[in-house]
Amino acid sequence: MELGISDDGQGRGVSCFDFDRDGDLDIFVANNSQSPSFFVNVSAANQGNHLSVRLRGKSPNTQGVGARITVNVLGITQLRELRVGSNFASQDPAEAYFGVGTATVIDVLRIAWPDGQISKLLNVPNNQDLVITHPQLP
Secondary structure, three states, X not given: OOOOOOOOOOEEEEEEEOOOOOOXXXXXXXXXXXXXXXXXXXXXXXOOEEEEEXXXXXXXXXXXXXXXXXXXXXXXXXXXXXXXXXXXOEOOOOOEEEEEEOOOEEEEEEEEOOOOOEEEEEXXXXXXXXXXXOOOOO
16 A cells, blocks of 8 residues: 655654644654655544643653653553654654544553652543643642
């Protein structure tokens, strides 16, 4: 199946993120000595539900880098660890993306913060962009 991505440039950096906030990841490619390429994901195959999670952490780690975020949905566990510097000459946003298929809610969303604190949310509605604050912040 052709996905519509064609870039014969000398890619030097790539970033995958949900540019249009529709639940699927889009791709930005920085090319060497050429214009960048941007691919918006419009695939009809991406009709499932999703959740994105950003963190508001304690200073100096205000994005919660190093946190481990897990979701449990219909007996399946997915794990993402927030990180930076994820790609050569580029990076993805400090945001966790989860595809949850046909599930209507996330049964359990758990954040293990870098300082050992734990946040846990139950029955989280899907198809949203959550920002979760560290338990010790207002």
